[in-house]
Amino acid sequence: MNNLLTVKEAAEILGISPIAVANLLRDKKLPGFKQRTPVGEQWFIEREDVAIYGAILAMRNLLQKKAKMQPVEEGVPL
Numbered sequence: 001m002n003n004l005l006t007v008k009e010a011a012e013i014l015g016i017s018p019i020a021v022a023n024l025l026r027d028k029k030l031p032g033f034k035q036r037t038p039v040g041e042q043w044f045i046e047r048e049d050v051a052i053y054g055a056i057l058a059m060r061n062l063l064q065k066k067a068k069m070q071p072v073e074e075g076v077p078l
Contacts, residue, residue: 003048004045004046005044005045005046005047006043006044007021007022007025007042007045010045013050014050014053014057021043021045022043024053025045030045030049030050031045031049032046032049
């Protein structure tokens, strides 16, 4: 199994668009590197980094969903 993924492959795994993955790479929110290929420069991302990012997304979504389900109590300090 190849340890490196293309932007398209990472997008499919994460369930987001390739443009969103490219933006994450550009903004340094997802580690990756450019490499010269026969078709020009392409971004590559390690499979492990995509898995970690996907886990972070899932956890954030779960926490947001849980927070929306809990009633807000007035006067209770955070």
